[in-house]
Amino acid sequence: MGETLRIEEAPLTGDDIALLRRCSRGKTLALIACLFIFLLLVSMTLLVAVLAVSEWRSLRGADGVMLLLVVVGAGVGVAFFGRRLLRVPRAWRSVARALKGRAPKQIVSGHLTGFGPGERPGITYVFGDQRVDVALPFWNEVTSDTRSGARPADAVALTDLPVRLHVLPLLPDAPGLLLRVDYPMSGQAWTSLEEISDADRESVRREERGVRKFFLLAALAPLAVSLFVPPVILLAAVLALMGLVLGMRSPRLKRARHKQGVRGVVEEVVTYRLRTPNSLTVSLAHNYRVGGVMYRVDHLGPAALPGQRVEFEYVDAGALGQRELSFRIEDQPAMTL
Incomplete structure (x- = not known):
C-alpha cells in the first residue's frame, strides 16, 4: 500500500536563512577559480588549434596524435566547467531570493519507511513506494547544481516513524536542499550557548x-x-x-567567544569518506542529526548509532568553520577529537 505524502509551503525561518547563508559562504572564490580554469582551458584549446593549423605540414604522426589528445582533453574540461558556469546565474538568483525570504520552502510529511544514500550525491527518504531525493547542506553544491557534490559512504536513520522534511527547492530539475527534519523526539533535544x-x-x-x-x-x-x-x-x-x-x-x-552544546537522541547518521589530496589516507566525517538539525562532528572511535543519546560541544568561528571541543555517547567515555 502506497504512503500518501502531504506537501505544504511555508516561509523560511531565521534558522533556515542562517543555514543557507553558511552554505553559501566562500562560494564566490570557488566560482572565480572555476572561471579561471575555464578560461585557461579555452586559451589552451585555441592556442593548440592555431599551432596545429599553422604547422600542420611539419607535424609528424606522433606529434599530431599528441596535439589531438591535448585538444580533446582540454575540450572535455571546457565542456565540464562551461556547463557548471551556465547553471550558476540561475542558482545564485534562487539562493539570493531565499536569503531575502522571498522563496518558500516545502514541508513534506509522511511515514518514513526507508533511508539511505541517493543514486546521486545526497540522501533519499523512502515513504512506502515513494522516494524523496534531497541535497545536504555543505556536502552538495548549493550555489551551482545540487546534483553535484559528495556521495555518502553510509547513511542510517530511525525509521517507521512520522517525519517532516523541510526542503528548499532551488532549481526545478534538481533535488531540493534539506534544511531540517522533524522527528517525534526532535523537540526533546537540548542546546546551550556559553562563553568559552x-x-x-x-x-x-x-x-x-x-x-x-x-x-x-x-x-x-x-x-x-x-x-x-x-x-x-x-x-x-x-x-x-x-x-x-x-x-x-x-x-x-582564537576567534570564537562562545561554545554551543547539543544533547539528544541521534535521529540520522550520514558518513562521508574524505581522501587526503595526493595521499591514500582516508578519514571518516560523521554527520549526526539531533533535534532535527544536522551537525558534522569529527572524532575518533566508533560512530554513534540512531537511537543513541549523544552530547557534544563545538565553537563556530564563522568563515573559519566549526571546531569540536568534546563528543560523548551516553554511557561511554568521551572520545578524542
Whole structure:
C-alpha cells in the first residue's frame, strides 16, 4: 500500500536563512577559480588549434596524435566547467531570493519507511513506494547544481516513524536542499550557548601539543635512518612539518567567544569518506542529526548509532568553520577529537 505524502509551503525561518547563508559562504572564490580554469582551458584549446593549423605540414604522426589528445582533453574540461558556469546565474538568483525570504520552502510529511544514500550525491527518504531525493547542506553544491557534490559512504536513520522534511527547492530539475527534519523526539533535544572558558582553551591546546609531539617523535625514526639512506631525511622533514602545522593554535578557537552544546537522541547518521589530496589516507566525517538539525562532528572511535543519546560541544568561528571541543555517547567515555 502506497504512503500518501502531504506537501505544504511555508516561509523560511531565521534558522533556515542562517543555514543557507553558511552554505553559501566562500562560494564566490570557488566560482572565480572555476572561471579561471575555464578560461585557461579555452586559451589552451585555441592556442593548440592555431599551432596545429599553422604547422600542420611539419607535424609528424606522433606529434599530431599528441596535439589531438591535448585538444580533446582540454575540450572535455571546457565542456565540464562551461556547463557548471551556465547553471550558476540561475542558482545564485534562487539562493539570493531565499536569503531575502522571498522563496518558500516545502514541508513534506509522511511515514518514513526507508533511508539511505541517493543514486546521486545526497540522501533519499523512502515513504512506502515513494522516494524523496534531497541535497545536504555543505556536502552538495548549493550555489551551482545540487546534483553535484559528495556521495555518502553510509547513511542510517530511525525509521517507521512520522517525519517532516523541510526542503528548499532551488532549481526545478534538481533535488531540493534539506534544511531540517522533524522527528517525534526532535523537540526533546537540548542546546546551550556559553562563553568559552580557559579550561576549554587549555584542553584544546593540550590536544594540539599532543599531536605535535606525536609527529615530531615519528620524525625521529626516518631521521635516524637518513644517516645511512640520506633521501629518507625528506620523510623526516615532512613529518616534522606536519607536526608543526597541526600543532599550531586553532584559529577557530582564537576567534570564537562562545561554545554551543547539543544533547539528544541521534535521529540520522550520514558518513562521508574524505581522501587526503595526493595521499591514500582516508578519514571518516560523521554527520549526526539531533533535534532535527544536522551537525558534522569529527572524532575518533566508533560512530554513534540512531537511537543513541549523544552530547557534544563545538565553537563556530564563522568563515573559519566549526571546531569540536568534546563528543560523548551516553554511557561511554568521551572520545578524542
